[in-house]
Amino acid sequence: MTLHLIELSSIPIYEQLLLEEALLRADERSFCIINRGSPRAIVMGLSGIPSELLHLDLVQKHQIPVFKRFSGGGTVIVDEETLFITFLFAKNDLPITPYPEPILRWTYDLYKSAWDLPGFSLKENDYALEERKCGGNAQYLRKERWLHHTSFLWNYREENMNYLSQPKKQPAYRKDRPHADFLCKLNQFGSMDFLIGKLKEELVKRFYIASLPEEELGAIRTRSYRVATHRL
Secondary structure, X not given: OEEEEEEXXXXXXXXXXXXHHHHHHHOOOOEEEEEEOOOOEEEEOOOOOHHHHEOXXXXXXXXXXXXXXXXXXXXXXXXXXXXEEEEEEEOOOOOOOOXXXXXXXXXHHHHHHHHOOOOEEEEOOEXXXXXXEEEEEEEEEOOOXXXXXXXXXXXXXXXXXXXXXXXXXXXXXXXXXXXXXXXXXXXXXXXXXXXXXXXXXXXXXXXXXXXXXXXXXXXXXXXXXXXXXXXX
């Protein structure tokens, strides 16, 4: 089958989310979107409550933009050293049941095959190296289409985590650890370009890869569809 590959560089996460929502709601093809970094921002799941998940005084003091994406999932802070990868498929394009766990296991298998990272594992809804999180996921399922997006921690600044509260709802494997003891980085295994290159090699094994002209992307954005992504 054909997978349309869209490669971006340093596109703000808000613009990326708007593009994803347009492709989800106003197109029928399958896509992989890769974005190398974004200006610093905080992204929350659609049902997230800022007062419970953020240190709002610090967020407001340092004027960190906060967005709610159209999907569920947790709260993340992203920046220029975050690697974003999104898959969007029609439900019959892959031989898997289009539900959260099978989708998560399919993507896990893809990354495990592409990167062969020591200790790479699936911990509840996260990708991890041993017991430390390296990638957070969120999904959106429609009747005929599904989307799975990931923020990988290629690198991160520990001070950025000061904007995030210790969440009340957290995966069991976290064991209430602070961010510094819970997270890890992928930069020890190579550059972003290296990881992206290995992923593209794996995608070529599984799909016919096609590109999408910028003018066609622009046309998709102008179609009529419901937009749930917004800035707080």
